[in-house]
Amino acid sequence: MINCIYQLTSPGKINLKFEDVNFKGKVIVKPRYMSICHADQRYYRGRRSREVLKKKLPMALIHECCGEVLEDYSNTFSVGSKVVLIPNVLSDVHQEGIFENYQKGSGFRSSGIDGFMQEIVAMDSNRLVPFNDYYGNEKVFAITEMISVAVHAVERFISNSHEKKERIAVFGDGNLGFLVSLVLKRTLPNSKIVVIGRHEEKLAHFSFADQTFVDIPENFEFDHSFECTGGAGCSDAVDKIIKFINPQGTVVLLGVSEEKVPINTRNILEKGLTFVGASRSGFNDFVNAVKFLEEEKFNRRVCNLISVGSKVNFIDDIHKVFEEVLNVPFKLVFEWNM
Amino acid sequence: MIFAGIVAGGMGSRFGSDIPKQFLKLGNKPIVVHTVEKFLLYSKFDAIFIGVNENWIPYAQDLFKTYGINSEKIFFSKGGKDRNLTIMSIIDDIEGKFGKSDDNIIVTHDAVRPFVTLRIIGENVEAAKLYGACDTVVNSNDTIVESDVERKEIRSVPNRKYMFLGQTPQSFNMSKLKIFFNNLSESQKSELTDACKIFTLNNQKVHLVMGEFSNFKITTMSDYKIANSLLEIKFD
Secondary structure (H helix, E strand, O other): OEEEEEEEEEOOEEEEEEEEOOOOOOEEEEEEEEEOOHHHHHHHOOOOOHHHHHHHOOEEOOOEEEEEEEEEOOOOOOOOOEEEEOOEEOOOOOOOOOOHHHOOOOEEEOOOEOOOOEOOEEEOHHHEEEOOOOOOOHHHHHHHHHHHHHHHHHHHHHOOOOOOOOEEEEEOOOHHHHHHHHHHHHHOOOOEEEEEOOOHHHHOOOOOOOEEEOOOOOOOOEOEEEEOOOHHHHHHHHHHHHHHEOOOOEEEEOOOOOOOOOOOHHHHHHHOOEEEEOOOOOHHHHHHHHHHHOOHHHHHHHHOOEEEOOOEOOHHHHHHHHHHHHHOOOEEEEEEOO | OEEEEEEEOOOOOOOOOOOOHHHOEEOOEEHHHHHHHHHHHOOOOOEEEEEEOHHHHHHHHHHHHHOOOOOOOEEEEEOOOOHHHHHHHHHHHHHHHHOOOOOOEEEEEEOOOOOOOHHHHHHHHHHHHHHOEEEEEEEOOOOOOEEOOOOOOEEEOOOHHHOEEEEEEEEEEHHHHHHHHHHOOHHHHHHOOOOHHHHHHOOOOOEEEEOOOOOOOOOOHHHHHHHHHHEEEOOO
């Protein structure tokens, strides 16, 4: 079967590649809605090192996607099923006790392996999670991957923290900060969720949070914290977390930074803090993220995070959505019709 | 109901090959198999009819079996003397098997355009439903000139803005296509190179669907070489 793959060949350049796909035992999925992540933008705009670009390109971008089953040679799904596509490619060797997203030898689409910017994608059946679009918001399932990252981080937090969880602080008022706060509120309804950000107008979207701050009051304290800033804001956020957190608290680090971040280890030792790194997610996290999105309140809240971009019919439209994403406050989702 | 009519009646005379070009391998599979595989993915088709010269029907059936394509949606029709007669033969078979209906849609496509995409197929179906007829086209990047009958001098240079290059699929309301075809005189029929002209000769509008330059027709040996070089084969 001939498939069209839309690859980034160098920053800002998309080329069409044809591939003869072997579909034996695979599920053929048509991508329907996609979302652009910061990592995709870094590749598209050439904000990765020359070595990285040379190693990973050409490559199709996008790892946040939902689609429709066109044909199933594994006899798992019925034709027409709506599914979320999991971008993790499993390692050949399973390491017991290690989550699939941290296993050595595992891969990730749009990071060295072609992402979902393809006409069809031949998927293994265990890399798909079916969903029901109860509220007519199919496009919201395009960002399931990002929700699953929040779900995974919260699970890592619960298994690596002490029982007292009266107040949890989330640093970051972007997409990840929003979704982590929302998943925390959904998972730990008795905890107070506090969000610390830099933009009043963005924090106004966090209506479900118990408190939001731009400036943290002097004697403020919390039991645990999530760092969801990444980039240049990472260092300052970690510094504040160490300052305000109660002893033996757990800090989950989620923000990606290209630069190394200096950390006040003295106070980490003094307070006996636990730092947990969380990145990406696995099958069970996707299943739980889909469950949340099938709940009306959660679904509608996430829907408000989304701006709808142009429908992509031609290669020129791909460039258009990469421009549009610069002007949206949170997530850009677009329909894929290639 | 929605049907596909894949025109695979060519005998390879322009190609210089013993085997008609639609049966030659592109990568790992014959060209026509690639084309039909793409049509099979479009789930709204009730059936896919492949029009093949009758002497090549058993061969084509063997090919699909060899490559594991055993969908119950696939049927073979006898090809006619030319492209439009092959389409009419396919329509006769569709109506024989599924009955007549004024709402039936047929998406006709050249077997030797294997790089067709699901978008193009989907937009053809929608346009045929809405407008009764549509043609797939791409912009003409080169200027088109019309010559005199001796083909020696320019007669006109049409504005490039309104010039397009025709591809397939071409999709139609099936009963209208049949009526309009039968309205034509024998001389008009003999000059047809294209099914959309059946509509325009009957003063009917034909909607345009944007195609892709990659949806080219494999006509010559150099087209065939280009097609093979475009296709990467993935080994699992």
